[in-house]
Amino acid sequence: MPIELLSPAEMGEADRIAISHGPFDGYALMRNAGAAVAAEVLRRFSGEKHINVLCGPGNNGGDGYVVARLLREAGCAVRVIAEGPPREGTDAALAARDCPLEAGPLSAFEPDAGSLVIDALYGAGLTRPLDREAARVAAACRNACARVVAVDLPSGISGDSGRAVGEAFEAMLTVTFFRLKPGHLLEPGRASCGEIVVADIGLPETVLEQIAPRTLVNLPALWLATYPRPTRQQYKYSRGHVAVFSGGPGSTGAARLSALAAARSGAGAVTVYSPGNALAVNAAHLTSIMLRRVDDPDAVRDALAVRSPDAFVLGPGFGLDRPVREWALAVLKASAGGVVVLDADGITSFRDRPEALFEAAKSSPLDLILTPHEGEFARLFPDLAADDGLSKLEKARGAAARSGAVVIFKGPDTVIASADGRAAINFNGTPWLATAGSGDVLAGIVAGLAAQKMPPFDAACAAVWMHAEAARRFGPGLIAEDLPGLMPQVLREILAIDPAL
Known part of the structure; x- marks a missing residue:
């Protein structure tokens, strides 16, 4: 097509x-x-x-x-x-x-x-x-x-x-x-x-x-040329390092879903940044994924001084009882570059001051990717969300232009928009993704691809397609925990599309 x-x-x-x-x-x-x-x-x-x-x-x-x-x-x-x-x-x-x-x-x-x-x-x-x-x-x-x-x-x-x-x-x-x-x-x-x-x-x-035309169908032909392919000379950190921020002891699962998805999408190293009171819970469930204690924004800066990851995921299961906004701004200001994927609570935390996020993102060496569903979109872009004269495509484009971010406006007809005016509408959406935690997995896939130096818009488009394709193949009974394990088959077929491999 x-x-x-x-x-x-x-x-x-x-x-x-x-x-x-x-x-x-x-x-x-x-x-x-x-x-x-x-x-x-x-x-x-x-x-x-x-x-x-x-x-x-x-x-x-x-x-x-x-x-x-x-x-x-x-x-x-x-x-x-x-x-x-x-x-x-x-x-x-x-x-x-x-x-x-x-x-x-x-x-x-x-x-x-x-x-x-x-x-x-x-x-x-x-x-x-x-x-x-x-x-x-x-x-x-x-x-x-x-x-x-x-x-x-x-x-x-x-x-x-x-x-x-x-x-x-x-x-x-x-x-x-x-x-x-x-x-x-x-x-x-x-x-x-x-x-x-x-x-x-x-x-x-x-x-x-x-x-x-600046509007595209989200199919592999759109982003396959920039899809990351490992080489013999690489080691784990050169394949991309992702850091995922964990919530407290009662809400650690979302971060682990994101972390596992980042690893399954090809990132060579993934670290969960966990508060001290959740270290034991996370350690009990993590094997190949690393764990580091990070209790506050100052600890974020200390961690970045030791090793700055190529991509971050902030928001899944993080909770709003902590100053999420300060954590997000600390990452945007302290990191030397890469991508930050802001999802869930990370988006909601800026509902009363979205301009603080947009200003920080535009002056940061990091690229920002936002992954709102309809409710989260309305919290960050209330005027766009309320304008019935705009299509979902126009709303996503407007949000990307205002924020300077790549915006993944989720739903059965997910729209991915870039601040440069490009936009893609996903083609392979499936109702099986309407399950708790699937958005956390998507955020991890986006970060995993972006950490491998895939351009942010391409990484967002590829992640949305791969996420839906994995769910489509599984079908009825899918839960979010199933999705990372489905990624290898999807990845294998994506890489095989290229006749040079």
Whole structure:
């Protein structure tokens, strides 16, 4: 799957550039798009007796007229239902003219139970709620358990944000063209799309050079070139040293999950910085992971003077009864460089003074990676979180720009954003990760990769993908303790992707 994501506006620009350079004009591209959808329908539903094609008045509807014509030519029983005629002189009008089927009105359409419906009403370009009749049909299709194939994007879902403004179609299959859009991956759009097929309709890859997209799909192709690979000359510290701050005696497990994940992701050395009253508890559970007593911010500075780790994890299970903010600021000021992954309590501790964190991070030699879930994001960026006019992608980008950090905005549609404007939406999220402690593991994987000198944005993207991939492979019954042990198989296959190995 291509890694570039295009907004609806960028996709329109790609079409314009492609048409201006040829060899395909707009109607030829529309015929190619319709042919791609028809091929997927015939591949899956070749024995279908009745197919309903819903056509809107714009280009998405034009694709639908092409689909209907091709399915009719293939011997299918097809009915066309239109929400108004296309505007004269448009490519959609040409497609309607060439379709031999007379269109019935959308107002008269009622889907039969389990019927096959091709949704070619509006696609990704709609920026307003569906009209009354289209909204009625979307609800009727859902109530009738109709099998919906969406052209480009289920009508009613925003191509920019993935949100549904009012009613929207729910598809079992979505066929889109050239590149995915953010709305295909951001929830609830991702769930509404069902299976997604990206079809080649003849747009040249060179159009991307002019558009220069900054939003990407989080797949290995995005970060594989910078993925750390061990060499024979390395020793444990040269493979990266991670320090994980532990909570008190009653909350040490989160730090150990992070520490083990950092080690399993390839870091050569991992040390748990533990308060004195938790040393015995941690020592009883740690073998290959080192342990050092660190009771206060002054002890942090002393530890860094002896050996400064390449990456830190602060927050998992740390607790808010200690001055977490002072610990975080001490690390940012005392370390000679590397990465600090701030998670959980480390984020919450700055809820009333987020600017203190951002200022310290921007003046620190350390790179900052934040890993908030929705609630933690709202504590650190309350205005962004409350702005319903922003998509999750825009919120993550805004947070990265403000903080100067790489932001991993977690969820089923995790967004990773960098202060330089790059952003990636994760593709392989799984519900099995909705279990206590999985975020602690993610923080450790991020730190483990960053400690091996993987660039922070790439490390964040790789960690999110690997974390989800491990959970997907395990499936039902997953608990956080399972995740580190699943990493070797994922790592082995990632490294094998590179033909040079």
